[in-house]
Amino acid sequence: MPTRTREIHLAARPHGEPTESDFRMVTTELPDPGPGEVLVRNLVMSVDPYMRGRMNDRPSYAPPWQVGEPARGGAVGEVLAGDGLPAGTLVLHDAGWREHALLRVGEVRQVEPVAGVPASYYLGALGMPGLTAYAGLFHIARLQPGDTVFVSGAAGAVGGIVGQLARLRGAKRVIGSAGSAEKVRFVTETLGFDAAFDYHDGPIAELLKAAAPEGIDVYFDNVGGEHLEAAIATMNVHGRIALCGSISGYNATGRPYGVTNLGLAVGRRLSLTGFLVSDHENLRPEFAREVGAWVRSGEIKVTETSVDGLDNAVSAFIGMLNGRNTGKMIVRLT
Numbered sequence: 001m002p003t004r005t006r007e008i009h010l011a012a013r014p015h016g017e018p019t020e021s022d023f024r025m026v027t028t029e030l031p032d033p034g035p036g037e038v039l040v041r042n043l044v045m046s047v048d049p050y051m052r053g054r055m056n057d058r059p060s061y062a063p064p065w066q067v068g069e070p071a072r073g074g075a076v077g078e079v080l081a082g083d084g085l086p087a088g089t090l091v092l093h094d095a096g097w098r099e100h101a102l103l104r105v106g107e108v109r110q111v112e113p114v115a116g117v118p119a120s121y122y123l124g125a126l127g128m129p130g131l132t133a134y135a136g137l138f139h140i141a142r143l144q145p146g147d148t149v150f151v152s153g154a155a156g157a158v159g160g161i162v163g164q165l166a167r168l169r170g171a172k173r174v175i176g177s178a179g180s181a182e183k184v185r186f187v188t189e190t191l192g193f194d195a196a197f198d199y200h201d202g203p204i205a206e207l208l209k210a211a212a213p214e215g216i217d218v219y220f221d222n223v224g225g226e227h228l229e230a231a232i233a234t235m236n237v238h239g240r241i242a243l244c245g246s247i248s249g250y251n252a253t254g255r256p257y258g259v260t261n262l263g264l265a266v267g268r269r270l271s272l273t274g275f276l277v278s279d280h281e282n283l284r285p286e287f288a289r290e291v292g293a294w295v296r297s298g299e300i301k302v303t304e305t306s307v308d309g310l311d312n313a314v315s316a317f318i319g320m321l322n323g324r325n326t327g328k329m330i331v332r333l334t
Contacts, residue, residue, distance in 0.1 A: 001032065002029040002030060002031055002032070003029065003030045003032075003039060003080075003100050004027065004028075004029050005027070005028060005029070005030060005098065005099045005100040006025060006026065006027050006028070006098065006099050006310055007025075007026055007028060007070045007097060007098030007099070008023050008024070008025055008026070008070065008071050008097045008098065008310065008313055008314065009023065009024045009025075009026050009067075009068060009069060009070055009071065010022065010023065010024075010055065010065045010066065010067050010068070010069065010071055011023055011024040011067065011068075012067065013055055013056060013057055013067065014055055014251075015253060016251050016252075016253045017251040017318070017321070017322075018052065018055060018251075018314075018317070018318055018321070019318070020314050020315070020318075022055070023071070023314045025310070025311070026070075030100055030101075030102045031102070032081070033081055033082040033083060033102060034083070035083050036083050036084065036104055036105055036106075037082055037083060037102060037103065037104055037105070038079050038080075038081070038082030038083065038084065038085050038091070038102075038103055038104075038105055038108065039079070039080045039081045039082055039100065039101075039102055040077040040078065040079055040080065040091060040093065040095070040100065040101045040102075040103060040108065041077050041078055041080050041099070041100055041334070042075045042076070042077040042095075042096065042098065042099055042100065042101065042333045043075075043076055043077050043078060043119050043332070043333060043334050044075065044076050044119055044120045044123060044330055044331065044332050044333060045073060045074065045075040045076075045096035045097060045123075045313065045330075045331045045333060046073050046074040046075065046096060046123040046124075046127075046128075046328075046329075046330065046331075047073065047313065047316050047317040047320050047329050047331065048073065048074070048128070048129070048157070048320075048329075049222075049245055049247045049250065049320070049321065050062060050245070051071070051073055051317065052250040052251070052321060053250065054071075054072075061276055061278070070095075070097055070098055071096075071097035072094050072095060072096065072097065073094065073096040073097060074092065074093075074094060074096055074123050074127065074128060075092075075093060075094075075095060075096030075097075075101070075123070076090065076091070076092050076111060076119040076120070076122050076123060077090075077091060077093070077100075077101065078090055078091070079091060080100075082105070083105065084105040085105060085108070085110070089110055090110070090111040090112075090113055090119060091108035091109060091110055091111060092108065092109045092110075092111050092122055092123075092127070093107055093108045093109070094107070095107070096331075097310075097313060098310070099310055099333055114292075114296070116296065117295065117296065120304060120306070120328070120330045120332070121295065121302060123328065123330060124157055124302065124304065124327070124328035124330070125161055125291065125295055125300060125302045125328070126288070126291065126292060126295060128277055129157040129158045129161065129328060130161050130287065130291055131277050131280065131283065131284060131287050132158050132244060132277040133158050133159075133161035133162040133165055133220075134161075134165060134283060134287045134290075134291060135275065135277060135279075135280035135283055135287075136158075136162070136220055136242040136244050136275055137149075137162050137165050137166060137169075137218070137220060137242065138165070138169070139280065139283065140240075140242040140273050140275045141218045141219075141220060141240040141241070141242040141273075142240055143165075143166060143169055143171065143218055144217070145169070145170030145171070145172075146170065146171070146172045147166075147171050147172060147217040147218050148171070148172050148173040148174075148175070148212055148214065148215065148216045148217050148218070148236075149162075149163070149166040149171045149173070149174045149175065149216065149217070149218040149219075149220070150175045150176070150177075150208065150211075150212065150216045150218070150219045150220070150231055150234070151163045151166075151174070151175070151176045151177075151193075151219075151220045151222070152176075152177045152199075152219075152220070152221055152222050152223040152227040152231075153177070153178075153222035153223050153245075153247065154176025154177055154178050154183075154187045154191070154193060154196060155176070155178040155179070155183040155186055155187055155326050155327070156222060156325070156327070157325075157327060157328035157329070158222055158244060158245075159176065159220070159222050160187070160191050160301075160303065160327055161291075161300065162220045163176055163187070163191055163192070163193050164191055164192060164294075164299075164300050164301065165291075165300075166218070167192055167193075168294060168299060168300070171218075173194045173195070173212070174192075174193045174194050174195075175193065175194065175195045175196065175197075175208070175211045175212055175216070176188075176191075176193045176195075176196040176197075177196065177197055177198075177199045177204070177207075177208075177223070177227065178196055178197075178198060178199070179198065179199065179200065179323045180198060180200075180323075181198055183196075183198075183326060184196045184197065184198050186303070186326055190301055190303065191301055192301075195211045195212075196211075197210075197211055199226075199227070203226075203230075204226045204227055204229075204230040205226075205229070205230035205233050205234070207230075208230045208231065208233075208234050209233075209234055212234055214236075215234055215235065215236040215239075216231065216234050216235055216236065216239065217235075217236050217238075217239050217240070218239065218240050218241075218242075219231035219235065219239070219240075219241045219242070220241075220242050220244060221241060221242065221243050221244055221245070221246070222244050222245045222247060223245070223246065223247055223248045224243075224245070224246025224247070224248050224249055224256075224257070225246065225248040225249060225256065225257035225259075226248070226257055227248065228241075228243075228246075228259050229257075229259045229260060229261055232259070232261050232262065232264050232265065232270065233261055233264065235264070235268055235270055236268070237268050237269055238268070238269050238270070238271075239268060239270050239271070240270070240271045240273070241270065241271065241272045241273070242273060242275060243272060243273060243274040243275070244275065247321070250321065251321065302327065302328075303326055303327030303328070304327050304328045304329075304330050305324075305325035305326055305327060305328070305329050305330070306329075306330040306331070306332055307329075307330075307331055307332070308331075308332050309331075309332075309333065310331070310333055312331065313331045316329055316331050317329075
């Protein structure tokens with residue numbers, strides 16, 4: 001019997017900040033699964049900064065969403081029926097933004113339930129954002145014990161994990177930036193950063209210099225723009241920068257902020273390296289062992305901002321782009 005369900009389609013490509021009118025809720029029917037297919041009921045779905053780029057019709061590392069078709073992104077669901085996986089199996093896949101999905105068995109990865117670990121964690125600390133933090137900090141920025149580390153977007157899904165990983169691996173000092181006084185307190189009091197500042201409180205270069213008077217050795221960049229320029233100005237010789245994201249310019253309609261001090265990278269022998277988490281799938285087993293143990297022991301604090309229902313997914317996405325989340329933004333579908 002066909003399954004009646006709902007899904008969110010891209011209705012228009014935004015100019016600047018996305019709006020609710022750029023999306024459309026569609027009711028549809030999915031056929032029964034055929035050979036090699038499974039029908040999945042989604043439990044939780046993710047909204048992430050990279051999805052803003054998928055709304056644009058231009059080449060990128062992730063294919064653009066198509067107007068009139070369902071949006072896509074990470075989700076965890078349970079198998080209802082199908083071929084190859086028993087009903088009730090928990091799976092991770094890329095067909096979020098919908099209540100049900102009909103997928104080939106090869107499009108899902110089985111998640112082994114762990115006592116005390118919610119399914120949503122596999123979209124955050126134990127999923128793509130966590131692996132991004134792990135790969136970027138340890139294999140791109142090559143963190144060393146005794147380093148001073150600066151993390152922009154420190155209250156977000158990736159940044160909050162980066163700072164905690166740095167602390168657990170022996171960083172001398174961990175500094176974060178965030179978008180409000182409340183988030184600054186969260187970063188220092190809950191996540192254990194040594195210092196943090198609200199980037200609205202003045203020129204970022206001055207705020208960072210005050211927080212890191214001896215300079216920084218590692219910068220994990222989630223924001224770009226003025227943050228990147230300030231970090232370059234504060235880097236010590238042989239400093240390393242992991243270029244993960246540039247959310248400050250994702251909704252820009254004009255020329256983005258131009259970094260003016262790249263010349264310092266020569267004399268200070270800096271390394272600036274962009275990376276994609278998809279290039280580091282080989283790290284997943286060690287990441288799962290190490291970070292999974294820290295999450296289960298409570299040494300890594302996991303914080304989520306959640307909304308309920310597919311009807312609220314678009315507002316959650318727009319809110320995440322505007323910094324209205326602390327930790328990972330999650331949409332619960334059941």
